[in-house]
Amino acid sequence: MRVVEVTAYGGPEVLNMARRPEPEAGDVPGKVRVRLKAAGVAVADMRIRAGYYAEELEPLRPPFVLGTDFAGRLLDPAPGPTGTLPAGTRVAGFVPWFTERTGEGTYAEVIRVDPEWLAPIADEVDFTQAASVPLAAATAQQGLGVLDLPAGATLLVTGASGVVGRFAVQFASAAGLEVVAVAHEGDESELKVLGAKHCVTRGEPADVLAQLLALVPDRVDGVFDGALVGDPVLPAAKDGGAFVALAKDRTPAPERDIRVETVFGRPDPAELAAIFQKVADRELITRVADVMPLEEAAEAHRRAEAGRRPGRIVLMI
Ligand SMILES: NC(=O)c1ccc[n+]([C@@H]2O[C@H](COP(=O)([O-])OP(=O)(O)OC[C@H]3O[C@@H](n4cnc5c(N)ncnc54)[C@H](OP(=O)(O)O)[C@@H]3O)[C@@H](O)[C@H]2O)c1
Structure with a gap:
């Protein structure tokens, strides 16, 4: 599968498209796979890439796959806030980097996540909107x-x-x-x-x-x-x-x-579900600044770091 790796700590140029084997069902107990459609470019991603949290993330070191926010479809059934979410369910959420340190970020076609990190999204919420919200x-x-x-x-x-x-x-x-x-x-x-x-x-x-x-x-x-x-x-x-x-x-x-x-944002599936419902009901407005292909992750980081983006830049996968 296609991923974007941080090859060494540094500027946007350290982001590199690479190929990694796709995770298989059940290969990490308790985790489920999501086929991603979109990944938000969070400020945390830029700071992680720059090495700002290198010590905190030890023993994780480059190369690793970057990315925090995600939206996509479940490839495996997952326990949800109100019952089992079948494979195919549209979901979004975020990877808690600082407790996980797995280096399996969301700039990837498929990720393995803890079901506690996600919640279902309504059909009215498109994947790019959803990926701009979670963290x-x-x-x-x-x-x-x-x-x-x-x-x-x-x-x-x-x-x-x-x-x-x-x-x-x-x-x-x-x-x-x-x-x-x-x-x-x-x-x-x-x-x-x-x-x-x-x-x-x-x-x-x-x-x-x-x-x-x-x-x-x-x-x-x-x-x-x-x-x-x-x-x-x-x-x-x-x-x-x-x-x-x-x-x-x-x-x-x-x-x-x-x-x-x-405060450090931590995933709470019931809270995420309520947040996504508010987005679906237009009670919570989210703004996507740009939608760019995964291949342009480095350019997305350059744009985000140039400042004054009205909303989140989202990578389409
Ligand atoms: N603790 C956590 O769990 C957690 C979670 C998410 C985010 N964060 C942190 O929260 C911050 C905001 O995240 P975000 O996603 O909202 O980023 P963002 O979209 O880039 O928003 C930051 C905003 O603050 C403005 N700003 C920067 N310096 C300022 C200053 N001195 N005075 C007034 N406004 C200033 C920026 O303006 P310009 O665009 O003009 O610079 C921008 O509008 C980031 O530093 C991020 O790392 C922490």
Whole structure:
């Protein structure tokens, strides 16, 4: 089968098309095979490729197959959240790289996954849309769960123009939070449609804070740091508030009784099923920036790293 391997840690040029034997039914107990139709290009993929997590992923070393998010069809029956999913079921999900370290990523025609990493997708959701959702939406939902703010509380979402940020804005607003979105200029109307009450323009943290304080003088109850700003945005939270970071090295030291936590998205099949149902019902909007063939994975990474992509780049397999 065709796969995209990381041949050595480095830039997009280290991504190489290769052929590997297709996994066989039952060759790893407990795992099921999925024939992939699409794989999202997650920020984590680029960081893994660049070697940013080389130590954390030890003993895994290149060459390995990259890729986190996936959508496709089950090749084997799998236990699902509400009963057995027969072979042929359309599914999507994500590979939890940091607990698995198998190097069997989703830039491949067939993958072996734990049934806990996926959920069925409705016929209305196409594979490219589905592959743009899993890790980002699960992380947004779980981050908000950790913040645990009551309806009516105020929340600042940094990186609200990004994939995780857009989902965080939508989940938070559906939960009754008053969302202030830190967004690119020009994205304000879209973010308001997605549920933001106010938008402030991204820029230097001091400017962002000044814009925020003009809108919410008492500071916000919670911060969802989707842009990994870290320390400089902690002053946005009120004393005794809550702050969710998405990376260890961008987790501020707590101060003023602010509860600071780091969240790493983990697959939860029931949660994924509910998320995909919201996408099918158009209650959760996802945005695909580009659809590119698997063979162009290196170019997809170049584009994603050039920044300012309105949505997820998805590889068609
Ligand atoms: N902990 C986890 O489990 C987990 C899971 C998923 C993602 N993440 C992390 O979460 C982050 C967001 O992921 P994503 O998929 O949403 O990426 P994305 O689509 O690239 O979004 C990131 C957004 O943040 C913006 N941004 C970057 N630096 C900023 C700054 N200093 N101030 C304001 N905005 C800024 C970016 O703007 P530009 O495009 O202009 O740079 C972009 O709109 C990534 O760093 C990713 O690694 C963590």
